Amino acid sequence: MTGYVLRRLWQSAVVLLGVSVLVFAIMQLVPGDPIRLALGTRFDPDTYEALRARSGLDDSVPVQYVNWITSALTGDLGVSFRSGETVTSLIIERLPATLSLAGGAILVAILIAVPLGTLSALRPRSPVDWFATLSSQAGLSVPDFWLGIMFILIFAGTLGWLPSAGYTPLFEDPLGWAQHLLLPAVTAGVGSGSILTRFVRSSVLEAIGQDHVRTARAKGMRAGDVLRWHVLRNALVPFVTVGGVQLAYLLSGVVIVEYVFAYQGLGQLAFQAVQSRDYPVLQGAVLLFAVIFLVINLIVDLTYARLDPRISYRSSR
């Protein structure tokens, strides 16, 4: 087990290095100049040259990369061209909002997907099943920005129950935190929930058809116990896989939802970095997203072994 984890971490380091090279290369290919963007159309050649030199953009690309990776290895991700703040502090500033939103959204997704998916699998072609299929189709088709705006108009506007925008830190004001989180979390969670509902339905259906479930039923096990011990547990493996990917996706910032609700998270940070060609911030954000995906995938793989005793990660040669 430990050997497996170590091997995976080593692989992750290689992947991260590859990602960083790739992002750096892509940034060079994309048109757009961070200094011109910062100065706008008011273009003064002397100022432009001075700012370029100061930002290290006059160095050759390989030199820029080596400079960046050397500092990155010591934990220094550089300074934003746009804001003059360190990339690390920008990311840390926005991490709580993103963690809240991703956590809230995945919770909403699970609360939708598990009951709905299970019920519809247990009663195929029943009204419940129809409802689940239709609503997950609708949830997937409705664009985030539209759903978000509708929630704002209804729950913040007409009903006035919840604030329409902003983020309050959890430890400053727990109630405000929850109020500000609810609408964005539901908006972001609906899409993931719809995807997960379909996975829960199909994997529960598959598990129900297994021989051992029929055997359990035949020996007179109660329906609830069959569901809990033989069906759901087996259905969990694919669910965890897809759920992990959904969580990683939510953690990498839900740009549209963050925009609509003025919820300043990592998605907005990365989006602004792309728009202003803020290479250091973009580089830092992408690296963080890559780490998130790698870590979550590792956790998902390790969870398999707990869910299904047949899977094990002994370090075999």
Next chain:
Amino acid sequence: MARTGRQRGGRGLAAVLAVAVLAGACSGGEDVDVDGEGGGDGGEGGSAGGTLIAAISAEPDQFDPHKTQAYASFQVLENVYDTLVVPDAEGEFQPSLATEWTTSDDGLTWTFTLREGVTFHDGSEFDSADVVYSYNRIIDEQLANAFRFASVADVQAPDPQTVVITLSEPTPALLSNIGGFKGMSIIPEGAADEYDLATEAVGTGPFTFESSAAGGVTLAAYDDYWGDAPSIDGVEFQYISEPTAALTALRSGDVHWTDNVPPQDVESLADDDQVELGTTPSVDYWYMAMNQAKPPFDNRDFRRGVAFGIDRAAVTEAAKFGAATVNQTAIPEQSFWYHEYAPFEHDPAQATDLIESAGAATPVQMGLMVTDEYPETIQAAQVIQANLAEVGVEVNIEQEDFGTWLDRQSQGDYDAFMLGWLGNLDPFGFYHAQHVCEGTSNFHSYCNPEVDDLLGQAATETDRDARKALYDQAAELIADDVSYLYLYNPDVVQAWAPGLEGYEVRADKAINFESVRLPE
């Protein structure tokens, strides 16, 4: 509604793109009286104290006034920093940190007397050394606004209350250069080493900078402010980009003020009694420019044909839903620098003749570069496309993100583009670099020696009326040659909670909350 009695601090403007100086504007606005005691026009008396919550539509990039060029940053900094002089609502420069100034007969030496008893938010005394330090920081480090000091040879502090600026040539635009917006703020001597100015601010303005987080900024009233202390306790700026969220927050009372009002909503909001709407014509202008390094756009007749072929009223309606004024020159009529001149009316027949006489095979293909950074350029382009199709020009709309757009502009890799210059005060700022042959913002390769000559004379002409006469002549040539094809001046549109008093919508879009009183 004359505003008298005291000098008002903190004004200015900031522009994503442009800039500059003197001028006027602003009379038709539904402004609110600012200095009236408990003022307002008939509203119930505002309450003292409380924190004003303002939703601004973009996020500041940073708070170093000498480095940022972002309008969102200046919306905040306007309330925190001061400059030596400030433009009033009409664009005339008034005392701020300087109480008076004199100019030598040759126009080369400007002597400023500084206000006494001013302290920075960190408690230190304001004096001439701070001015010298601030200006030299911009010049020596070649920061974003260094070009505004292009004609400044030297900044000296003969005594603590006096600053002397020596120029290499007369510069009538100097006041606008040093006071047109908060990019020229005075910071305490040594502040760049002592503070992290990107995330902190130490000014002399009516509010102190308390804290900044990802979602907003908090300011607090500064008790030792040199002017009248604000009646509110502080201001909280929130960044809300989505207009529905901002307007909903305004209606539900979560915020008191916002600039996030899409032009298409102006009409419906005017009848909404949950929202107070303020508009005034801005000093921004939006224009189209054709690349005169490329045929057939180098042909004056062709460009004049295009100018006759465009229905400016329709373009303006599509871009701003009526919240703008059509104009064939740069600056709106509220400004001192306005010059009434409109040689082109929408005339497809004449347009076709001119375009055909230019000799290019019709239909002429013309790429029109626009950007999603400014959605109004995309809406306007569609009308331009339809207009010009009738006169033998096939417009291909090229929508780019702003980074790519700027790249193509500076490389001359385009046929035509549409953009705006924002916050125009002094004509030096909105004519010179754009229209002289070697101008640093002349990306469309316009060159008319007569215009160069006029703009050159105007730049150093110290008599204001003589200067205006020169600019008027230049403006006619610029319009006739279609260097820029001017389209419209948009309105500034802002909205606030009913009962909020003492706020004034300004033509230069400076946001100042020092005199505001909250609703009961």
